[in-house]
Amino acid sequence: MKRMLLGVLMVIVVLSSVGCGEGLGIGIARSEKPRETSPDVAASDLKDLVDGNSAFAFDLYQSLSDRDGNLFYSPYSISLALAMTYAGARGETERQMADTLRFLLPQDRLHPAFNALDLELASRGEGAEGKDEEGFRLNIVNAIWGQEDYEFLAEFLDVLAQNYGAGLRLLDFINAAEESRITINDWVSDQTEGRIEDLIPQGVIDALTRLV
Template structure:
């Protein structure tokens, strides 16, 4: 777990420095864990140069068995009795005419809890966008009412990987 924590910390610092460069006096609110978790799902579907670039950018190269470590961390963060609730909602929305590799779909479901919902981006991209937003709104108890703005997806879209994170205190304190 320590390797994954170190990789996430290094990525968080890289991301903060890059974002801060363009807005040095503004506030920045991000979840590096959510971003790296989503990109780890993308990493499942990459090979060659793309995999090498993602691995370097997210410091995954220093982590053995990255996907099972994310799976363990997700389970640990959502354990019963914690003084907080951290809900990570993952889902894939894929063009219904596209054939995704079964291994990719199995791994995203097993490691990240991300099921595939088939949608018609080709002929009804706006309906697909609305369905995605409705799912996110439900998963986040209305805290994220519109993840995707109009025009973000179109007939060329093949896959949308959704990753939304919300948190709140439960009122319990561990002693």
């Protein structure tokens, strides 16, 4: 299980964040459909989603817990980011992702459930105060980068727009792999106020990359 979990994550996830940088043109591929801000999701679907996400979080912890030092990670961010790529998965890839990520719902119910959960979590930080009477911020940023001349299906873009309020940022991995990596890393650093730097190490993005 540990080998499969880490293998799937290594293959699919370089995708927690988006980027923009100087000297590198960035295009956008996005559906014109607006995000559904009041998704009609059954309580049982939301429960199945949360239960599955929790199970994946513990699976991931078991895979990472044998490392030295403190461990800090955000399983929800990983699940949310991978759900966006899962929208474009079919066949054996779809099955393996669902098994590893503990997705219990079919695609047509999974993504609206993620939308409802994301909107609920985002609303909790609006004007809320902790025990110290100080406000808090919950910032979750996930998006997908694609190869600029690759043809992405309209159905896939519709799911991203309606359920995640997202589209595809386009870069030229084929001819500018290292520049693309730096672009993404710079944006991540900016969005996390310098807390995450060099998210993607050298060599991870190359001319064969099509989706990050």
